Amino acid sequence: MNHNTNTRARLLISCLDQPGIVSAVSTFLHQYKANIVQSDQYSTDPSGGMFFMRIEFDLFEDGYEFSLIRTAFTDVAKSFNMDWRMELASRRKKMAIFVSKEDHCLFELLWKWRAKEIDVEIPLVISNHPNLKEQVEAYGLTFIHIPVTKSTKKEAEQKAVELLHEHNIDFIVLARYMQILSPDFVGTFPKRIINIHHSFLPAFIGANPYAKAFERGVKLIGATAHYVTNDLDEGPIIEQDILRVNHRYTTEQLKVAGRNVERIALARAVTWHINDQIIVHGNKTVVF
Known part of the structure; x- marks a missing residue:
């Protein structure tokens, strides 16, 4: 699959650690035909600590605008009370x-x-x-x-x-x-x-x-x-x-x-x- 850096995006998340975060994020990206190329996570304490995550993903479906995906992610973020941001890697x-x-x-x-x-x-x-x-x-x-x-x-x-x-x-x-x-x-x-x-x-x-x-x-x-x-x-x-x-x-x-x-x-x-x-x-x- 050809990789175009214009389609590479990054998602950074911090929220209280709770079950289902990784699954929800992965499912969301899968829905939008995104391919996760790197995923890092860190938890301060699995029982009620803070959870941090950084994901790099590629968008291959021309139909999906980055801005659309960023807006759509708001629902996932709200359900876990996330502090988050999503950036296009190509934006200087x-x-x-x-x-x-x-x-x-x-x-x-x-x-x-x-x-x-x-x-x-x-x-x-x-x-x-x-x-x-x-x-x-x-x-x-x-x-x-x-x-x-x-x-x-x-x-x-x-x-x-x-x-x-x-x-x-x-x-x-x-x-x-x-x-x-x-x-x-x-x-x-x-x-x-x-x-x-x-x-x-x-x-x-x-x-x-x-x-x-x-x-x-x-x-x-x-x-x-x-x-x-x-x-x-x-x-x-x-x-x-x-x-x-x-x-x-x-x-x-x-x-x-x-x-x-x-x-x-x-x-x-x-x-x-x-x-x-x-x-x-x-x-x-x-x-x-």
Whole structure:
């Protein structure tokens, strides 16, 4: 059977665990002549815990529109009180990148985007500094400088939100964007803002964490990618990674190691988000 990626769809489900969920979903897809190509599920506790599921399926019947199937699934979802979403794999998500002066996470994403390793549209890159304008525009992308000061923070955020809506942005990546976003901004894009930070938190808070880490002789450098919530750096964790270091590393070498691990963890988290591999439940994620 020829596989056409235009017919590949993904279904993500979370609900209270109860008998008959898998059967109901499979029967529904079978009714619409869909072919399940991958199915993953996870239960926190079979007796009354939470149930999570991700299914990839192909639609081969020309008569069935994807939108029709998505609408029809509402009945199944209601009967199990599901939190769910269904996406076409072929729909390219629109990603906005926010960046300040540090470029390592930005360039990792742009390089992967140009290499078609992350299949998204990038309508705009927003920065509170003008420094990276030329480099971003060299990729043929739109760079927008929105300066932020204490007195203009609200207006700057409002301008950014308007631009994001104007371009129908699906999600935002903070590629070392050194501004704290207001609850209003975060609330406008729930579970749709991905951030990266070093994993010294909460051990080395504030300025110069690498100098503090050097003084303590740390042996592991890490990074955490997470969804942004109103609790600073405490949203649902998507991915973490580490690099081993030793006493020979200078503060500067620790920073380089830190930048490397941040790039890797962030790019991985972004890839999983694009591929609809993440279900957020409370302050945790289930990554399939």
